[in-house]
Amino acid sequence: MTGFFAGYRTFFRQFREQFETTGAIAPSSRFLAKSMTRFVAARDSASGPVRILEIGPGTGPVTDSIVRLLRPGDVFDLVELNGEFVRILQQRFQTESAWATVAVQSRIVQMPVQQFVADAPYDFVISGLPLNNFPAALVREITEAYFRLLTPGGVLSYFEYMYVRPLRRLLTFGAERRRIVEIDEILAGHCRRCRIGRDSILLNLPPAWVQHLRRVS
Numbered sequence: 001m002t003g004f005f006a007g008y009r010t011f012f013r014q015f016r017e018q019f020e021t022t023g024a025i026a027p028s029s030r031f032l033a034k035s036m037t038r039f040v041a042a043r044d045s046a047s048g049p050v051r052i053l054e055i056g057p058g059t060g061p062v063t064d065s066i067v068r069l070l071r072p073g074d075v076f077d078l079v080e081l082n083g084e085f086v087r088i089l090q091q092r093f094q095t096e097s098a099w100a101t102v103a104v105q106s107r108i109v110q111m112p113v114q115q116f117v118a119d120a121p122y123d124f125v126i127s128g129l130p131l132n133n134f135p136a137a138l139v140r141e142i143t144e145a146y147f148r149l150l151t152p153g154g155v156l157s158y159f160e161y162m163y164v165r166p167l168r169r170l171l172t173f174g175a176e177r178r179r180i181v182e183i184d185e186i187l188a189g190h191c192r193r194c195r196i197g198r199d200s201i202l203l204n205l206p207p208a209w210v211q212h213l214r215r216v217s
């Protein structure tokens with residue numbers, strides 16, 4: 001079983017070795033995971049099976065919330081870039097009982113999400129990608145992929161660390177500042193059109209906002 005501290009150690013090593021794509025010093029807290037999955041938890045109990053996509057699961061703190069909400073017939077796909085994290089996730093599906101129960105309806109795909117092509121759209125897309133670390137063009141491409149992967153009426157939930165962009169706007173210059181401003185505009189545009197909720201999660205390292213957006217058409 002992936003121990004709590006072993007998971008943290010691996011995450012921190014990936015943070016040092018692959019800073020741009022890992023984007024955090026520690027896995028998300030259970031409070032953040034609960035917020036990220038609250039629309040899955042609130043789904044109508046009379047509705048049928050759903051399709052859920054998690055993007056950037058890392059060592060699996062949000063995955064752990066999702067697996068506990070899965071019902072028979074649901075489909076759960078995970079897209080993760082980092083092979084070390086994929087190995088940990090595979091191990092958790094084999095060894096942890098709540099995960100093993102839903103292993104047959106879960107699939108891990110190792111690739112960048114911007115290249116991922118789904119068999120069918122998802123009702124819920126839950127993303128932990130560190131968008132603030134990426135070039136603006138990649139943020140545009142990834143956020144377009146989020147909506148392409150969602151079914152109309154489906155919900156996208158993603159988190160971002162609090163005040164990162166406002167602080168970087170103040171403290172950086174030139175090309176870096178332009179990158180941050182552009183990312184801000186891309187994300188603000190999506191939020192203006194589609195946002196249905198925002199949660200502030202202080203009990204996370206660092207504190208984060210969870211944004212919830214609904215694909216309108």
Ligand SMILES: C[S@@+](CC[C@H](N)C(=O)[O-])C[C@H]1O[C@@H](n2cnc3c(N)ncnc32)[C@H](O)[C@@H]1O
Nearest residue numbers: 021024027028056057058080081082112113128
């Ligand atoms: C900030 S960590 C979040 C990990 C986990 N969801 C959590 O909340 O602790 C970002 C994760 O996204 C993954 N990632 C980064 N870029 C990606 C991409 N283009 N496609 C898929 N996964 C990516 C990283 O490998 C890492 O696991």
